Amino acid sequence: MAKYRRHHGSLEVDAIKITSVSTYIYCLIPEDITLDPIEVTQQWIARHEPVNGGYFLRFENGLTGFMTAEMFEREFKPVRPAETS
Numbered sequence: 001m002a003k004y005r006r007h008h009g010s011l012e013v014d015a016i017k018i019t020s021v022s023t024y025i026y027c028l029i030p031e032d033i034t035l036d037p038i039e040v041t042q043q044w045i046a047r048h049e050p051v052n053g054g055y056f057l058r059f060e061n062g063l064t065g066f067m068t069a070e071m072f073e074r075e076f077k078p079v080r081p082a083e084t085s
Helices: 042-048 069-075
Strands: 002-006 012-022 027-030 055-059 064-067 076-078
Touching: 042 064, 055 069, 064 069, 069 076
Parallel strands: none
Antiparallel strands: 002 012, 002 076, 012 027, 012 055, 055 064
């Protein structure tokens, strides 16, 4: 996963852009084909309502979430390796 930082503030997350969401086998298919699908639960899908093209997020405390591409790309920017805290 790549690291991203919120434009305003210090919040950092690991994130992966998702190509498609499978509600049949409950997984998210990353845009990067070298990465394995991300297994989630039926409850996770129901809670976060992921859509194709959005981002799967992992926060520093281990919690996960989802944001649409429009919202994520407006709020976060990639962190260069030298910038990581």
